[in-house]
Amino acid sequence: MIRVLLADDQTLVRAAFAMLVGSDPEMEVVGEAGTGLEAVAFARTARADLVVMDIRMPELDGIEATRRIAADEDLAGVKVLVLTTYDTDDHIVDALRAGASGFLVKDTRPAELLAAIRTVAAGDALLSPGPTARLIARVLSAPQPPAGTGAGGPGMLSGRERQVLALVARGLNNTEIAGTLGLSPLTAKTHVSRIMGKLGARDRAQLVIVAYESGLVVPSGSGADGN
Numbered sequence: 139m140i141r142v143l144l145a146d147d148q149t150l151v152r153a154a155f156a157m158l159v160g161s162d163p164e165m166e167v168v169g170e171a172g173t174g175l176e177a178v179a180f181a182r183t184a185r186a187d188l189v190v191m192d193i194r195m196p197e198l199d200g201i202e203a204t205r206r207i208a209a210d211e212d213l214a215g216v217k218v219l220v221l222t223t224y225d226t227d228d229h230i231v232d233a234l235r236a237g238a239s240g241f242l243v244k245d246t247r248p249a250e251l252l253a254a255i256r257t258v259a260a261g262d263a264l265l266s267p268g269p270t271a272r273l274i275a276r277v278l279s280a281p282q283p284p285a286g287t288g289a290g291g292p293g294m295l296s297g298r299e300r301q302v303l304a305l306v307a308r309g310l311n312n313t314e315i316a317g318t319l320g321l322s323p324l325t326a327k328t329h330v331s332r333i334m335g336k337l338g339a340r341d342r343a344q345l346v347i348v349a350y351e352s353g354l355v356v357p358s359g360s361g362a363d364g365n
Contacts, residue, residue: 174198208237307349
């Protein structure tokens with residue numbers, strides 16, 4: 139059973155999502171929050187597995203609420219799926235940096251929302267190709283102090299692990315990574331798990347951030363391949 143907390147300042151939106159999530163026999167709505175502060179508080183008390191978080195909320199926006207949840211050691215297993223109005227919203231990347239595991243636009247189809255909840259709850263990132271990849275690349279290409287280039291960065295990875303990280307950053311799943319590198323899916327999964335451990339990443343979304351910010355993958359999509 140996946141325990142879901144819904145955080146959105148619009149009552150009707152929360153009610154619609156609650157009905158949808160509640161209709162799935164493998165999911166349970168354990169709380170509803172109308173502000174960012176409530177979302178953080180309810181994440182601690184409701185013991186949710188996943189928070190569906192609107193970016194724009196009163197008192198505390200969804201990005202800061204996500205950051206506080208991700209920084210709380212007692213909530214280490216809680217995943218955050220961010221909701222936004224547009225898939226070109228620059229705040230999406232801020233949310234991923236804060237610790238979100240992925241995002242969805244609010245007008246997504248019901249079945250896609252349920253599938254997204256399952257994906258994120260299972261520990262995978264929800265980072266679709268196309269506009270999402272271009273958005274992440276564009277925003278992360280802006281000049282800033284590079285992240286992940288020190289002791290805990292890609293420099294500590296083996297050549298194979300750098301190849302795998304580059305493919306993760308481009309949106310490939312374990313099966314696709316295995317096919318690209320001539321590995322078994324289990325071996326690809328093992329590589330991803332080891333990379334997450336070495337880099338201290340919560341999930342695949344965090345690996346994407348590190349890959350772009352460190353320069354392992356460049357915005358044009360022709361970045362380093364981990365050689």
